[in-house]
Amino acid sequence: MPTDADQTSEDVRSRILDAAEALLRRHGPDKLAVTDVARALSMSHANVYRYFGSKTDLFQQLVRRWLGRLEAPLAAIAAEDGPAADRLTRWALTLHRQKREKVSADPEMFAAFDKAADRAGGGPVEAHLDALRDQLRIILEDGAAEGRWPGVGPTSAQDVFTALSPFSHPAVVLADGAADRSEQLRRVVRLLDAGLAAG
Amino acid sequence: MPTDADQTSEDVRSRILDAAEALLRRHGPDKLAVTDVARALSMSHANVYRYFGSKTDLFQQLVRRWLGRLEAPLAAIAAEDGPAADRLTRWALTLHRQKREKVSADPEMFAAFDKAADRAGGGPVEAHLDALRDQLRIILEDGAAEGRWPGVGPTSAQDVFTALSPFSHPAVVLADGAADRSEQLRRVVRLLDAGLAAG
Numbered sequence: 001m002p003t004d005a006d007q008t009s010e011d012v013r014s015r016i017l018d019a020a021e022a023l024l025r026r027h028g029p030d031k032l033a034v035t036d037v038a039r040a041l042s043m044s045h046a047n048v049y050r051y052f053g054s055k056t057d058l059f060q061q062l063v064r065r066w067l068g069r070l071e072a073p074l075a076a077i078a079a080e081d082g083p084a085a086d087r088l089t090r091w092a093l094t095l096h097r098q099k100r101e102k103v104s105a106d107p108e109m110f111a112a113f114d115k116a117a118d119r120a121g122g123g124p125v126e127a128h129l130d131a132l133r134d135q136l137r138i139i140l141e142d143g144a145a146e147g148r149w150p151g152v153g154p155t156s157a158q159d160v161f162t163a164l165s166p167f168s169h170p171a172v173v174l175a176d177g178a179a180d181r182s183e184q185l186r187r188v189v190r191l192l193d194a195g196l197a198a199g
Numbered sequence: 200m201p202t203d204a205d206q207t208s209e210d211v212r213s214r215i216l217d218a219a220e221a222l223l224r225r226h227g228p229d230k231l232a233v234t235d236v237a238r239a240l241s242m243s244h245a246n247v248y249r250y251f252g253s254k255t256d257l258f259q260q261l262v263r264r265w266l267g268r269l270e271a272p273l274a275a276i277a278a279e280d281g282p283a284a285d286r287l288t289r290w291a292l293t294l295h296r297q298k299r300e301k302v303s304a305d306p307e308m309f310a311a312f313d314k315a316a317d318r319a320g321g322g323p324v325e326a327h328l329d330a331l332r333d334q335l336r337i338i339l340e341d342g343a344a345e346g347r348w349p350g351v352g353p354t355s356a357q358d359v360f361t362a363l364s365p366f367s368h369p370a371v372v373l374a375d376g377a378a379d380r381s382e383q384l385r386r387v388v389r390l391l392d393a394g395l396a397a398g
Contacts, residue, residue: 151390151393155383155386158383159383159386159387159390160390162365162383162387163362163363163365163387163390163391164362165365165371166361166362166364166365166368169365169370169371171368171370171371171374172364172368172370172371175370184354184357184358184361187354187358188358188361188362190394191350191358191359191362191391191394191395192362192390192391192394193394194350194393194394194395194397194398195389195390195391195392195393195394195397196390196393197397198393198394198396198397199393
């Protein structure tokens with residue numbers, strides 16, 4: 001059970017991340033300095049370092065939180081009870097829409113976070129991709145349990161994720177002008193659905 | 200039937216492209232100037248412009264020729280008589296290997312051509328992608344004629360190409376450190392094979 005002290009600590013962490021995200025949006029990743037984050041919160045930079053061991057750690061948590069926001073609605077679809085094939089379609093369409101929105105609604109922010117993600121090292125991005133593959137694994141295993149997808153095996157989540165990645169990979173979505181390719185995505189999902197069903 | 204004059208003309212075009220490619224390799228796309236190409240061939244720049252209407256045209260032909268070299272071995276696989284599923288696997292593996300080689304064997308050259316491709320506009324790249332999709336269409340239609348793939352329809356070549364693109368898209372291959380993902384590619388091809396077979 002969390003204590004009051006834990007909650008306060010979590011609250012301070014969250015406020016530091018809010019301030020850092022606001023500065024990142026305003027000035028870009030190159031100018032994000034721990035001292036500016038501390039000043040924005042009227043806090044010593046030593047205090048910021050109590051919560052984040054280094055600037056890299058702060059970057060990593062920031063990127064992880066940003067990418068984590070995408071995961072919640074997708075996790076909800078993965079956790080539903082309905083037919084797996086329908087959930088696979090909605091999961092893939094939602095991910096495609098989210099990535100297009102990130103690229104098109106706020107391209108500067110997308111670029112800033114993309115650069116911040118580079119600086120943060122592969123950690124937060126890998127954690128995001130792992131979370132998405134885990135969601136896909138839940139849907140595929142449910143489809144196997146339904147008897148619809150006898151072809152589901154240990155690598156299926158990874159393979160289906162890769163085959164669908166042209167609809168969510170930031171570099172591809174960006175190169176594509178964030179175009180809405182939902183119709184093609186539905187067809188590719190149907191093809192994979194049929195392949196998994198064939199076993 | 201080509202005349203001697205045509206052959207000579209084709210030969211001059213080819214020599215101009217050779218010189219431009221050598222300069223691109225040596226100095227990068229930013230410094231590629233028509234006057235330097237002409238000088239390397241002891242030819243007036245007006246003569247270069249007789250063969251290429253503009254520097255953009257020269258860039259486009261250069262990128263088209265470079266990408267065209269990748270297409271020949273793939274076209275040969277598409278044109279074979281053997282079972283379509285086997286040809287699809289070899290076609291996809293060959294494309295994956297080629298793109299990894301381009302990225303890893305000669306990263307500066309890859310970057311230079313990538314930049315030149317940007318400057319050339321989408322034309323040469325689109326022509327390359329169209330050629331690859333046409334090859335895939337031949338294989339898929341052969342598989343439909345064999346009776347193996349009743350699921351092949353008007354958009355199948357485009358859809359299968361997209362699902363396989365994570366193994367050949369330059370940005371993805373580059374971000375991936377040109378890693379050999381042949382094993383996963385085989386699995387994705389098997390999944391698509393099963394999906395097309397299900398109809």
